Amino acid sequence: MNINPSRFTNWSRTATARRFLTMLLVVLAVLALPDFVSAQTSAKSNGNKSNGKEKGKKADSAPSNGPRDYRSSNFLVHSDLPADEANELLKRLEAMLVLISKYWGKPNKQTIEMFVVRDLEVWPPNSLERPGRDSIEQRAGITITSGSVNRQTGKLLAAKSRVYAIADRGVPQHEAVHAYCHQNFGRAGPTWYSEGMAEMGHCWREGESRVHCLPHIVKYLRSVEPKSLRAIVNGREQTGDSWQNYAWRWALCHLLANNPNYYDRFRPLGLGILADQPDATFERVYGSMSQEIAFEYLFFLQHFDLGYEVTLTAWDWKTKFRSVTATLPVTCVVEAKHGWQASRLQVKAGDEIEVTAEGTWSLSADGPEFTPFGAELPAPKPDPEKPGKSSKSATPKRASKNGTEGLEELPSVMRYESRFKPGQLVGVLFNDYELSEPFPIPADEVLVAPSEGQLFLRCEEAWNRLADNQGKVNVKFKVKSDK
Numbered sequence: 095m096n097i098n099p100s101r102f103t104n105w106s107r108t109a110t111a112r113r114f115l116t117m118l119l120v121v122l123a124v125l126a127l128p129d130f131v132s133a134q135t136s137a138k139s140n141g142n143k144s145n146g147k148e149k150g151k152k153a154d155s156a157p158s159n160g161p162r163d164y165r166s167s168n169f170l171v172h173s174d175l176p177a178d179e180a181n182e183l184l185k186r187l188e189a190m191l192v193l194i195s196k197y198w199g200k201p202n203k204q205t206i207e208m209f210v211v212r213d214l215e216v217w218p219p220n221s222l223e224r225p226g227r228d229s230i231e232q233r234a235g236i237t238i239t240s241g242s243v244n245r246q247t248g249k250l251l252a253a254k255s256r257v258y259a260i261a262d263r264g265v266p267q268h269e270a271v272h273a274y275c276h277q278n279f280g281r282a283g284p285t286w287y288s289e290g291m292a293e294m295g296h297c298w299r300e301g302e303s304r305v306h307c308l309p310h311i312v313k314y315l316r317s318v319e320p321k322s323l324r325a326i327v328n329g330r331e332q333t334g335d336s337w338q339n340y341a342w343r344w345a346l347c348h349l350l351a352n353n354p355n356y357y358d359r360f361r362p363l364g365l366g367i368l369a370d371q372p373d374a375t376f377e378r379v380y381g382s383m384s385q386e387i388a389f390e391y392l393f394f395l396q397h398f399d400l401g402y403e404v405t406l407t408a409w410d411w412k413t414k415f416r417s418v419t420a421t422l423p424v425t426c427v428v429e430a431k432h433g434w435q436a437s438r439l440q441v442k443a444g445d446e447i448e449v450t451a452e453g454t455w456s457l458s459a460d461g462p463e464f465t466p467f468g469a470e471l472p473a474p475k476p477d478p479e480k481p482g483k484s485s486k487s488a489t490p491k492r493a494s495k496n497g498t499e500g501l502e503e504l505p506s507v508m509r510y511e512s513r514f515k516p517g518q519l520v521g522v523l524f525n526d527y528e529l530s531e532p533f534p535i536p537a538d539e540v541l542v543a544p545s546e547g548q549l550f551l552r553c554e555e556a557w558n559r560l561a562d563n564q565g566k567v568n569v570k571f572k573v574k575s576d577k
């Protein structure tokens with residue numbers, strides 16, 4: 095039962111102690127694990143009701159509109175869903191299993207058994223075990239695992255999970271991630287990790303790092319006071335507590351799994367957690383970067399939306415900054431498709447600096463070009479040699495970071511508001527993990543630094559619409575010359 099990490103940990107300690115006692119006996123002992131359970135928080139009803147009109151072909155002996163069995167290579171799903179929906183769910187589960195087993199580097203060894211319920215009333219009275227039925231009555235999900243381990247080595251010998259889930263809002267996928275972890279690793283880790291990764295499970299897309307979560311998650315996380323990292327990682331909350339807590343855990347896992355500053359350590363941390371290595375903790379792995387993570391985590395919560403890519407907005411912690419001198423200007427290149435980028439320029443409040451910026455950029459593959467000061471350039475005359483180049487496609491498409499063509503833009507949940515012109519070069523000052531208010535960079539004029547800090551620059555656009563931007567500008571900062 096995984097809900098209960100404390101129980102599980104206690105057991106692990108007992109096993110370690112016993113190892114010394116049994117060493118001389120060389121007995122291979124098998125210890126029955128207590129059932130461990132991962133529960134999914136209840137989802138809001140989306141109004142789906144059984145339509146009772148299922149005409150599944152893969153019928154077993156169940157009543158005509160009762161549950162039937164559906165099988166694929168990794169799943170056995172008992173469900174009262176109509177056959178087409180049940181088969182569609184199987185397909186999605188298989189696709190997700192490919193992604194997660196690739197991520198954790200372990201192919202699934204054993205069929206994952208699931209009870210996926212739309213209408214509890216069509217299920218015979220004893221067809222679901224009690225905790226599963228209880229969870230479904232709360233419109234949620236639960237994964238119950240029983241198994242055994244070698245008492246001496248702590249190695250998993252067998253584990254079998256049973257998933258109970260309502261057929262709603264990704265709950266079956268969420269629980270299937272737990273079942274995969276339990277059956278293949280014997281555990282799913284502490285609550286922040288197991289629930290965060292299970293939430294990620296149903297949002298994962300092959301080769302993509304875009305935010306794909308449910309819209310109400312965006313709305314919630316963008317509108318409330320951020321929960322601290324410490325509260326997420328060390329919180330005493332339990333699995334199944336609330337969808338809001340799941341949202342925080344998802345946000346942290348999404349950031350750590352996708353941000354290039356942190357993802358190198360995240361997968362090994364997860365594998366360590368799943369292998370029950372004592373040093374595989376958030377504090378051990380990320381302790382030295384805690385300020386950076388806290389900064390990027392808050393930044394993510396303030397700016398993300400569907401389609402947001404942490405790969406494009408990761409903070410630059412490496413570039414060195416300096417102030418301009420009379421003889422040494424500071425130069426940098428700013429890409430249209432990235433978030434805040436290091437300008438290399440360090441300023442004090444009141445510094446007067448001459449700025450020049452050259453180049454153009456655009457906010458979509460076929461959109462108009464802008465100067466770095468947000469002025470739209472006239473469209474070039476159509477080139478007869480290249481017909482159709484300037485026509486704008488009806489559906490906005492773009493290339494992903496891995497070059498996957500034709501990804502459709504995801505709708506924004508939050509309204510993006512800005513006081514700057516689209517395509518304008520904008521600056522912000524970073525000082526001791528705090529950001530100033532953003533300000534426009536004046537066109538070929540003098541910039542008066544509003545405060546002290548490291549100057550970061552970007553091309554003005556909605557944060558979840560950066561990926562299809564094109565072009566870059568070269569920026570140069572000089573000491574203001576007295577004319």
Ligand SMILES: [Zn+2]
Pocket residue numbers: 132133134135268269272288289292333334
């Ligand atoms: Zn869960």
